[in-house]
Amino acid sequence: xxxxxxxxxxxxxxxxxxxxxxxxxxxxxxxxxxxxxxxxxxxxxxxxxxxxxxxxxxxxxxxxxxxxxxxxxxxxxxxxxxxxxxxxxxxxxxxxxxxxxxxxxxxxxxxxxxxxxxxxxxxxxxxxxxxxxxxxxxxxxxxxxxxxxxxxxxxxxxxxxxxxxxxxxxxxxxxxxxxxxxxxxxxxxxxxxxxxxxxxxxxxxxxxxxxxxxxxxxxxxxxxxxxxxxxxxxxxxxxxxxxxxxxxxxx
Amino acid sequence: xxxxxxxxxxxxxxxxxxxxxxxxxxxxxxxxxxxxxxxxxxxxxxxxxxxxxxxxxxxxxxxxxxxxxxxxxxxxxxxxxxxxxxxxxxxxxxxxxxxxxxxxxxxxxxxxxxxxxxxxxxxxxxxxxxxxxxxxxxxxxxxxxxxxxxxxxxxxxxxxxxxxxxxxxxxxxxxxxxxxxxxxxxxxxxxxxxxxxxxxxxxxxxxxxxxxxxxxxxxxxxxxxxxxxxxxxxxxxxxxxxxxxxxxxxxxxxxxxxxxxxxxxxxxxxxxxxxxxxxxxxxxxxxxxxxxxxxxxxxxxxxxxxxxxxxxxxxxxxxxxxxxxx
Numbered sequence: 001x002x003x004x005x006x007x008x009x010x011x012x013x014x015x016x017x018x019x020x021x022x023x024x025x026x027x028x029x030x031x032x033x034x035x036x037x038x039x040x041x042x043x044x045x046x047x048x049x050x051x052x053x054x055x056x057x058x059x060x061x062x063x064x065x066x067x068x069x070x071x072x073x074x075x076x077x078x079x080x081x082x083x084x085x086x087x088x089x090x091x092x093x094x095x096x097x098x099x100x101x102x103x104x105x106x107x108x109x110x111x112x113x114x115x116x117x118x119x120x121x122x123x124x125x126x127x128x129x130x131x132x133x134x135x136x137x138x139x140x141x142x143x144x145x146x147x148x149x150x151x152x153x154x155x156x157x158x159x160x161x162x163x164x165x166x167x168x169x170x171x172x173x174x175x176x177x178x179x180x181x182x183x184x185x186x187x188x189x190x191x192x193x194x195x196x197x198x199x200x201x202x203x204x205x206x207x208x209x210x211x212x213x214x215x216x217x218x219x220x221x222x223x224x225x226x227x228x229x230x231x232x233x234x235x236x237x238x239x240x241x242x243x244x245x246x247x248x249x250x251x
Numbered sequence: 252x253x254x255x256x257x258x259x260x261x262x263x264x265x266x267x268x269x270x271x272x273x274x275x276x277x278x279x280x281x282x283x284x285x286x287x288x289x290x291x292x293x294x295x296x297x298x299x300x301x302x303x304x305x306x307x308x309x310x311x312x313x314x315x316x317x318x319x320x321x322x323x324x325x326x327x328x329x330x331x332x333x334x335x336x337x338x339x340x341x342x343x344x345x346x347x348x349x350x351x352x353x354x355x356x357x358x359x360x361x362x363x364x365x366x367x368x369x370x371x372x373x374x375x376x377x378x379x380x381x382x383x384x385x386x387x388x389x390x391x392x393x394x395x396x397x398x399x400x401x402x403x404x405x406x407x408x409x410x411x412x413x414x415x416x417x418x419x420x421x422x423x424x425x426x427x428x429x430x431x432x433x434x435x436x437x438x439x440x441x442x443x444x445x446x447x448x449x450x451x452x453x454x455x456x457x458x459x460x461x462x463x464x465x466x467x468x469x470x471x472x473x474x475x476x477x478x479x480x481x482x483x484x485x486x487x488x489x490x491x492x493x494x495x496x497x498x499x500x501x502x503x504x505x506x507x508x509x510x511x512x513x514x515x516x517x518x519x520x521x522x523x524x525x526x527x528x529x530x531x532x533x534x535x536x537x538x539x540x541x542x543x544x545x546x547x548x549x550x551x552x553x554x555x556x557x558x559x560x561x562x563x564x565x566x567x568x569x570x571x572x573x574x575x576x577x
Contacts, residue, residue, distance in 0.1 A: 075462045077465075091460040092456075095452065095456050105464050107450065116445045116448065119444065120444045
């Protein structure tokens with residue numbers, strides 16, 4: 001395996017009671033690229049994500065991250081290694097303020113936060129860094145607001161700021177544009193492009209124009225299998241891909 | 252960087268967060284002053300009962316309101332501490348401070364063991380495991396020779412605190428209990444507002460997200476479970492000294508239910524709600540005692556009204572009206 005492959009899977013398979021959701025998927029994701037995972041509904045994209053971040057355990061196959069086999073590790077451990085995911089539904093901590101949301105991620109640097117006897121004032125040292133992250137996603141003015149009161153687009157922006165707080169080597173974004181208005185889509189796309197600078201990104205996305213403009217490499221999944229791979233031009237002209245999308249009722 | 256901080260500090264909601272801390276401090280001072288004068292106005296034994304249950308409810312609320320974990324077996328920790336404390340004071344003739352500490356330590360150990368089993372499951376299964384384990388403690392307490400079965404451990408000596416203060420006087424004991432209560436609730440307040448508390452609230456709000464940020468959430472849950480059991484034990488051990496009695500009532504499942512009721516009536520996830528809830532329920536039990544079994548019926552009705560009309564509890568509703576976290 002070459003050194004510039006950051007994450008790879010071999011023959012990744014998961015079976016739920018006879019239904020094979022992900023079937024022998026082998027992926028190689030090059031360091032520093034934006035890699036998109038697309039496919040019709042039910043193709044196994046999110047399941048694939050859950051396997052990569054260890055939220056699900058594969059029936060067979062292996063996952064290698066930075067040259068280490070992570071197949072048997074627990075999800076929190078994988079996150080600490082630098083492989084961090086976002087969720088399809090906006091994943092914020094609703095009763096914490098926007099600032100606290102980001103700060104909880106920054107707190108990870110302290111190692112474990114089991115010091116229940118200490119005042120949370122010790123966390124103030126992280127406030128400036130948290131505010132800078134909020135600033136980067138345009139949420140400075142909402143820092144003291146509980147996340148539950150933010151609009152949908154801002155929740156997604158907050159989620160990205162929280163993920164970036166971990167400064168992960170690799171980001172897994174599960175439908176970052178889902179349910180977003182046109183303006184938000186452009187803002188988040190610009191943000192993703194900006195944060196991809198020193199990172200590798202794997203994203204699941206339905207919005208094909210976003211996929212076309214952002215990604216360096218695309219893997220198309222259908223019925224749990226890899227249907228096609230390549231850049232947007234190659235993939236979009238592949239007859240099997242067109243067939244899968246139209247056949248499944250998607251244009 | 253400074254300009255960002257300044258903008259943030261200028262935001263009205265940021266000032267509100269600082270205000271909340273000041274408000275809480277003022278309320279704690281208010282409670283301390285009230286506790287100092289209360290025995291001149293009210294019957295000390297009644298006050299001590301309220302304080303023990305208030306501490307119990309606050310301990311439970313730490314787990315439910317801030318950890319998002321519904322334990323249906325908290326009587327186990329209250330009761331175990333109560334038995335161990337009573338046994339230590341009566342049979343081994345130890346001073347009350349040692350008896351209370353031993354009782355509390357027993358609850359901590361039990362909480363650690365039960366917690367490490369229960370946190371492996373979530374939601375209703377978690378609640379059922381805590382209930383099942385607590386029922387085991389109940390039957391153990393019924394059968395074990397040292398607990399006195401149906402009679403419990405009676406005539407527990409109150410003794411002399413540090414060999415100096417005679418606790419057989421209700422007023423002296425009252426001030427000791429008041430101090431234990433205040434230390435307990437201030438400790439809980441600190442836990443809620445610690446770096447640990449931040450992670451805890453994050454786990455309560457969205458556990459998968461907390462995991463994805465790299466937190467081993469089960470360890471945090473185990474720590475808060477153990478802390479909650481320990482404080483419930485402190486309440487139970489103190490109660491045994493106050494009433495000079497450890498009995499099956501304290502380990503019975505209805506006690507686990509009562510603490511849920513107190514917390515919900517007062518306002519779960521609020522700092523002061525469980526204290527108010529405990530005061531309301533204990534007062535009701537005391538003043539309606541002549542109605543016998545009807546007390547349970549009235550409690551049930553109150554519970555239903557609470558859940559249907561003001562789900563946030565007394566303090567929860569008040570906090571919303573005042574737009575201040577309480």
